[in-house]
Amino acid sequence: MSQIGTLATVARSSSGESVLERVVRVLEAFTPSDRALTVGELSRRAGLPAATGSRMVADMVEHGLLARDADRRVRVGTRLWELASRASPTLSLRELAMPVLEELHGHVGHHVQLGVLDGEQVLFVERLSADQAVINYTRIAARLPLHASSSGEVLLAHAPADLQEQVLAGPLARFTPFTITDPAVLRRRLADIRRDGFVVCCGFLHPEATGIAVPVRDEHRQVAAAVSVIVPNDERARDHIAPLAAAARRIEQRLSAP
Amino acid sequence: MSQIGTLATVARSSSGESVLERVVRVLEAFTPSDRALTVGELSRRAGLPAATGSRMVADMVEHGLLARDADRRVRVGTRLWELASRASPTLSLRELAMPVLEELHGHVGHHVQLGVLDGEQVLFVERLSADQAVINYTRIAARLPLHASSSGEVLLAHAPADLQEQVLAGPLARFTPFTITDPAVLRRRLADIRRDGFVVCCGFLHPEATGIAVPVRDEHRQVAAAVSVIVPNDERARDHIAPLAAAARRIEQRLSAP
Numbered sequence: 214m215s216q217i218g219t220l221a222t223v224a225r226s227s228s229g230e231s232v233l234e235r236v237v238r239v240l241e242a243f244t245p246s247d248r249a250l251t252v253g254e255l256s257r258r259a260g261l262p263a264a265t266g267s268r269m270v271a272d273m274v275e276h277g278l279l280a281r282d283a284d285r286r287v288r289v290g291t292r293l294w295e296l297a298s299r300a301s302p303t304l305s306l307r308e309l310a311m312p313v314l315e316e317l318h319g320h321v322g323h324h325v326q327l328g329v330l331d332g333e334q335v336l337f338v339e340r341l342s343a344d345q346a347v348i349n350y351t352r353i354a355a356r357l358p359l360h361a362s363s364s365g366e367v368l369l370a371h372a373p374a375d376l377q378e379q380v381l382a383g384p385l386a387r388f389t390p391f392t393i394t395d396p397a398v399l400r401r402r403l404a405d406i407r408r409d410g411f412v413v414c415c416g417f418l419h420p421e422a423t424g425i426a427v428p429v430r431d432e433h434r435q436v437a438a439a440v441s442v443i444v445p446n447d448e449r450a451r452d453h454i455a456p457l458a459a460a461a462r463r464i465e466q467r468l469s470a471p
Numbered sequence: 472m473s474q475i476g477t478l479a480t481v482a483r484s485s486s487g488e489s490v491l492e493r494v495v496r497v498l499e500a501f502t503p504s505d506r507a508l509t510v511g512e513l514s515r516r517a518g519l520p521a522a523t524g525s526r527m528v529a530d531m532v533e534h535g536l537l538a539r540d541a542d543r544r545v546r547v548g549t550r551l552w553e554l555a556s557r558a559s560p561t562l563s564l565r566e567l568a569m570p571v572l573e574e575l576h577g578h579v580g581h582h583v584q585l586g587v588l589d590g591e592q593v594l595f596v597e598r599l600s601a602d603q604a605v606i607n608y609t610r611i612a613a614r615l616p617l618h619a620s621s622s623g624e625v626l627l628a629h630a631p632a633d634l635q636e637q638v639l640a641g642p643l644a645r646f647t648p649f650t651i652t653d654p655a656v657l658r659r660r661l662a663d664i665r666r667d668g669f670v671v672c673c674g675f676l677h678p679e680a681t682g683i684a685v686p687v688r689d690e691h692r693q694v695a696a697a698v699s700v701i702v703p704n705d706e707r708a709r710d711h712i713a714p715l716a717a718a719a720r721r722i723e724q725r726l727s728a729p
Contacts, residue, residue, distance in 0.1 A: 236494070243554075276494075293555045298552065300547050301552045329549070354562070
């Protein structure tokens with residue numbers, strides 16, 4: 214049976230794709246702005262023939278990975294969210310940090326974020342926002358490039374050398390006139406972050422917003438995350454550095470507690 | 472190609488299991504207290520032969536659904552969390568409610584929770600806690616039975632009649648001497664909840680904790696969630712009813728806003 218089981222596990226279509234590849238492509242078709250799709254839209258986005266897409270959706274709905282709306286559009290299933298979340302190391306970090314993030318948010322207002330390095334980007338595992346907050350491009354489970362965000366610069370400053378060189382080799386996309394796109398400037402900034410323990414990014418992603426980030430170290434003193442605030446790009450922005458650094462220390466204490 | 476693709480999608484082992492069934496069983500093997508497992512443990516929990524389990528893990532790691540630790544133990548992958556979260560309706564509700572939950576938590580302390588009905592249980596999509604809070608059994612993405620939790624009773628009171636009858640038919644598990652296990656008493660409580668708009672559960676799950684919950688209605692006036700607080704089981708518990716009801720109204724305004 215284990216032989217047959219193994220065969221089934223790696224079952225591939227004529228295009229050489231495994232079922233798992235298709236599951237991932239179907240899930241990738243959804244975005245924060247397209248949370249519900251028709252089966253046709255979903256199949257096209259996932260690059261699946263209509264009949265295959267339809268069958269795939271039926272199978273995924275049956276197992277709770279997707280769910281159908283009253284109007285037959287398809288969404289990410291609650292069961293998938295539950296399975297992905299309840300034992301997730303990502304959520305574990307977030308839960309430990311949350312009381313500190315809430316306190317910081319009560320103090321700073323605007324946006325408070327917790328991000329981790331994933332591939333060549335920062336992935337945000339938490340964002341607390343206020344209704345009247347300054348503009349911000351992140352969401353929970355959203356990504357930003359490392360060179361253009363304060364969390365990203367902090368994570369890149371402490372990343373393995375080969376990842377740093379890969380990012381420095383470019384291209385470094387420009388979002389505003391203030392985005393750092395010169396590798397030599399970025400390299401100096403990374404050294405400054407390692408020395409200072411924080412970074413201030415004024416208008417890198419939007420001219421009116423300043424990001425400030427500090428590293429959060431785990432019990433082995435490795436940088437595990439970055440905590441950041443997004444505040445208006447004005448003369449008071451730097452007032453938030455000290456409370457942010459204090460919050461990072463408290464998160465570190467919680468990470469290292471038995 | 473679509474024929475062959477369809478065949479691959481539903482590829483089954485000799486036990487009649489599809490790849491998707493196995494994916495779900497592998498993910499179900501992880502729990503909040505067992506976030507990292509060896510491949511052997513994982514295979515046993517998922518009921519897979521060792522070779523199949525090993526191959527399944529390798530495939531899932533390759534696609535980011537699982538990740539391996541430095542010590543080769545396996546965890547839920549960050550990529551899976553990202554795919555399940557970024558377009559999740561669950562997280563969308565949670566994000567809209569979050570500023571209100573934070574404000575309520577600043578006021579009440581202890582635990583503030585947001586739960587939705589899923590199957591015959593309440594699934595918690597958010598929990599905010601304080602370090603010195605009274606005992607609480609929930610976690611994010613954890614479940615509780617409908618009859619024994621304040622959120623559960625609120626959701627059950629507004630659930631379809633067939634689900635109500637199914638739960639009332641029992642069995643109604645007892646957690647403390649105060650848990651409601653008499654269907655006639657539970658039926659009266661559900662009517663009271665529909666009349667009063669809130670419920671107070673003193674010691675149903677733990678003798679020292681009181682849960683208080685109110686419904687949150689969507690733009691069609693359907694109950695979409697329950698917001699609840701867990702506070703010490705003392706004479707001041709009922710003081711939290713009014714702030715909780717006010718918070719639910721503010722969440723409803725946000726859900727109905729364009």
